[in-house]
Amino acid sequence: MGRDIRPPLSGSLMIMTDAPRRTALDATHRALGATMTDFAGWDMPLRYASERDEHNAVRTRAGLFDLSHMGEITITGPQAGELLDYALVGRLSAVGVGRARYTMICQEDGGILDDLIVYRLADHEYMVVANASNAQVVLDALTARAPGFDAEVRDDRDAYALIAVQGPESSGILKSVTDADLDGLKYYAGLPGTVAGVSALIARTGYTGEDGFELFVRPADAVTVWEALTEAGKGAGLIPCGLSCRDTLRLEAGMPLYGHELSTALTPFDAGLGRVVKFDKPVDFVGRKALEQAAERAETAPPRKLVGLVAQGRRVPRAGYEVVADGSVIGEITSGAPSPTLGKPVAMAYVDAAHAEPGTAGVGVDIRGSHEPYDVVALPFYKRER
Amino acid sequence: MSNPEQLRYSKEHEWLSPAEDGASTVGITAHAANALGDVVYVQLPEVGDTVTAGETCGELESTKSVSDLYAPVTGEVTAVNQDVVDDPALVNSAPFEGGWLFKVRVTDEPGDLLSADEYTAFTAG
Numbered sequence: 475m476g477r478d479i480r481p482p483l484s485g486s487l488m489i490m491t492d493a494p495r496r497t498a499l500d501a502t503h504r505a506l507g508a509t510m511t512d513f514a515g516w517d518m519p520l521r522y523a524s525e526r527d528e529h530n531a532v533r534t535r536a537g538l539f540d541l542s543h544m545g546e547i548t549i550t551g552p553q554a555g556e557l558l559d560y561a562l563v564g565r566l567s568a569v570g571v572g573r574a575r576y577t578m579i580c581q582e583d584g585g586i587l588d589d590l591i592v593y594r595l596a597d598h599e600y601m602v603v604a605n606a607s608n609a610q611v612v613l614d615a616l617t618a619r620a621p622g623f624d625a626e627v628r629d630d631r632d633a634y635a636l637i638a639v640q641g642p643e644s645s646g647i648l649k650s651v652t653d654a655d656l657d658g659l660k661y662y663a664g665l666p667g668t669v670a671g672v673s674a675l676i677a678r679t680g681y682t683g684e685d686g687f688e689l690f691v692r693p694a695d696a697v698t699v700w701e702a703l704t705e706a707g708k709g710a711g712l713i714p715c716g717l718s719c720r721d722t723l724r725l726e727a728g729m730p731l732y733g734h735e736l737s738t739a740l741t742p743f744d745a746g747l748g749r750v751v752k753f754d755k756p757v758d759f760v761g762r763k764a765l766e767q768a769a770e771r772a773e774t775a776p777p778r779k780l781v782g783l784v785a786q787g788r789r790v791p792r793a794g795y796e797v798v799a800d801g802s803v804i805g806e807i808t809s810g811a812p813s814p815t816l817g818k819p820v821a822m823a824y825v826d827a828a829h830a831e832p833g834t835a836g837v838g839v840d841i842r843g844s845h846e847p848y849d850v851v852a853l854p855f856y857k858r859e860r
Numbered sequence: 861m862s863n864p865e866q867l868r869y870s871k872e873h874e875w876l877s878p879a880e881d882g883a884s885t886v887g888i889t890a891h892a893a894n895a896l897g898d899v900v901y902v903q904l905p906e907v908g909d910t911v912t913a914g915e916t917c918g919e920l921e922s923t924k925s926v927s928d929l930y931a932p933v934t935g936e937v938t939a940v941n942q943d944v945v946d947d948p949a950l951v952n953s954a955p956f957e958g959g960w961l962f963k964v965r966v967t968d969e970p971g972d973l974l975s976a977d978e979y980t981a982f983t984a985g
Contacts, residue, residue, distance in 0.1 A: 509897075524952070525923050526898045718897065718924055788901045790921050811923055812900040819900075842926075 497542035498635045498693035499700055506714055513717060514607035516543040521716040528719040529814040532682050533856075535711035536641035538703055539720060545609025546634050546690065547602040547616060551625035554598050556757070561619040562590070563742060563765065565755040569594045574662045574679055577750050578742050579612055584764035585738035586745070588612050589730065591679055593664045601630070601675070601690075605732045619760060635696035639703055640686030640723075642858075643710040648687050650706045652676065661685075670702030681720060683727025683856055722811045725820065728782065728854025734793055734808045735780060735822055741765060743772035746780045778805060779830035782855055783848040785819035789841045791848075796840040797823050804829045807839060815856050822853070861890035862980070864956055869979035870932035872914075875956065876973065879966065883938045887960040888920070888929070888951060891983045896922040899951040904929075904940045904962050911937060913970045918961070920951065929961070934968040 494517040497503075503510065508519035519540060521528060531537045549557060555567030564577035574593045578586055588608035593601045604612040609631055616627045639648055649656055654667030654676050664677035672695035680686035691699050704712070721731070730736050735745055742751050743765070751765050771777075783791065791810035796803045805825030813820040821839070829837055832852045838845040867875040873892035877885040893899065901921040911917040911931035918929035940962045944950045950959040974982060 520924070521897060524898055526949075722923065790901060790926070792926070812898075812921075 495543075497540055498696035499540045499542065499637075502697060502700055503540065503714075508714075508716060511717065514543060514605070516606060518543055519714070519716040521718045522714045525716065525718040525722070526814045528713060528715040529722050531711060531713045532641045532684055532686075532715060532719065532723055533815060534642065536639060536643040536647055536707055536713075537682075537715035537719070538700065538707065538712055539638040539640065539715050540696075540700070541636040541638050541688070542634070542693070542696070543606035544636050545604040545606055545612065546630040546636075547604065547609070547613055548628040548630045548633075549600045549602065549616070549625055550598055550628065551623070552598055553624040554600050555594075557616075557620055557623040557625040557627075558592065558600060558602075559755055559757050560623070560759050561616055562592070563751040563759065563761065564592070565752040566592055566594070566600065568755075571596055572663055572665050573660075574664055574677060576662070578736075578747070579615055580741070580761035580765065581738060582761055582764065584741040584761045584768045586732075586736045586740055586742060587615055587738065588732055589736055589747075593675070593677060595664070595666075595675070608732060633692070634690045635693045636688060636690055637696065637699055637703070638680060638686060638688045639707070639712070640680045640682045640715075641684050641712075643707070643712065644684075644686045647703060647707040647710055647712055648676075651702045656687075670699050672698055674699065681727075681729055682723040683729070683854065684723075684858055721809075722814060725809050725811055725822065726813055726815055726854065726856035728822070728856075730780075730822075731809060741768035741772075743768040744777070748772060776827045778824040779827055780808075780853070781805075781823055781825055781830050781832075782851040782853045783807075783810075783821040783823055783837070783839065784816065784851050784855070785821075785839075786847040786849065788819065789844075789846050790819040791821040791823075791839045791841060791846075797825050797829075797848075798838050798840050798845055799829055799834075799836050803840075804837070810839075813855060820855050821848070825850070861955070863889060863891075863976040865976045867956070867976060868932075868973040869976070869982075870930065870970075870973060871982065872930040872932070873983075874930060874932040876932045876969075883963040883965050884933070884935075885960045885963050886932060887955055889979070889983075890955045893952050893955045893959070896920060896925060896927060896951075898923050899948040902944055902948045902951065902961070904945065905931075905937045907937050907940060909937045911935065911964060913968065920948075931964070932973065933964060933966045933970070935964040935966040937962050938965050939963040 511520040558566035675690040795807040797805035810821035834850045916928040
């Protein structure tokens with residue numbers, strides 16, 4: 475015991491000079507006995523008890539998450555949509571009011587600055603939700619790209635706490651504490667409503683591979699909403715869930731995590747997510763030229779491809795471990811963990827195109843000097859039944 | 861979970877039982893198991909191996925981390941717990957009992973093993 479070879483959530487840590495920030499639910503987490511962790515400058519719950527139990531609760535019943543570290547940026551003004559069409563790779567002006575999109579913000583060279591969810595709240599108002607570790611970068615980039623547009627970029631990171639309820643029981647639980655029409659709320663849609671008597675933006679989004687909701691509320695109302703959902707979920711098996719199970723849930727669902735599958739060294743096409751880039755929008759956008767070349771390269775001569783790996787044995791691959799075949803390094807693990815749903819270790823990895831086809835034989839992972847056999851599979855590892 | 865009085869403890873969070881039939885049992889403490897989170901893989905020394913106090917003799921993997929297992933004493937391994945290899949969750953559910961790791965015939969031990977009270981104070985900080 476003693477030496478941790480990898481810190482928790484390695485790769486997502488940043489060098490901190492200040493004490494970590496605490497969310498509006500900090501005292502609640504401590505009262506629940508949470509193990510806390512520094513995540514992108516925030517002191518966040520890693521797990522409350524068993525991360526495996528938390529994972530399974532979200533897959534089979536419901537889990538409650540504090541995601542207040544996520545970075546909200548509001549864009550307002552008559553040309554808010556036009557600004558986002560220019561600044562992001564998606565076509566946000568075509569998104570209907572009350573709907574959301576998964577999209578990305580890229581550099582001029584096509585490198586990914588962050589992946590985002592953008593909600594269109596009104597004709598002239600959008601909310602961009604960035605990863606905590608990138609929120610400042612995204613804010614700076616949007617601000618730098620705004621001149622010339624009749625639109626305002628507003629830092630709303632402190633304006634919201636974010637509480638998620640995820641899992642097959644989440645709809646029933648949330649219904650009992652809201653007047654909003656959840657049955658009319660589609661996946662990737664959001665509407666203003668009231669939860670436990672307080673104002674909330676209710677979105678049907680998540681990062682778990684399950685049905686679920688994300689509730690943006692005022693920080694002062696966060697405890698009220700958390701406690702109401704805890705109470706409402708008691709009979710349905712809802713439990714509080716930390717970032718550890720959030721990571722295994724998104725990994726099983728094949729969802730990328732910035733700093734692992736996504737980085738400034740990769741374009742959306744390199745990451746297999748070229749579909750988020752909308753070349754057909756009739757305007758120029760940051761990165762267009764480089765991304766057109768990246769699309770061509772991914773089509774004709776992809777350097778490496780993102781694949782799923784499933785262990786034949788029980789040793790767990792971690793981010794940064796080498797993928798090997800015939801004694802040569804053919805790729806690198808970006809995320810790896812024991813999968814509670816599959817009952818064995820799984821990983822995402824970038825591997826040479828020659829070894830990327832599902833079923834490719836002879837692929838292994840170098841786990842601290844020992845080559846362990848792995849099966850190449852198509853992502854995701856888990857898909858819920860609808 | 862309190863630390864059993866009859867055991868002694870290393871600063872690397874292993875526990876060591878009094879010798880029984882010439883061999884002492886080794887495991888990791890509840891404090892360590894809790895810090896690791898759900899243990900999913902355990903690699904142990906083999907029967908007949910010689911382990912050396914303060915040196916690594918195996919590893920424990922949890923969802924989020926990998927940790928080395930250090931031998932708290934020097935000696936020959938006389939048994940390993942196959943149950944914990946098959947079901948690593950035993951380390952979390954019963955660290956001082958069913959989650960024991962291996963038995964060792966002690967030939968030498970360092971002078972700095974802790975009593976239960978000393979270990980409790982050591983981990984309180």
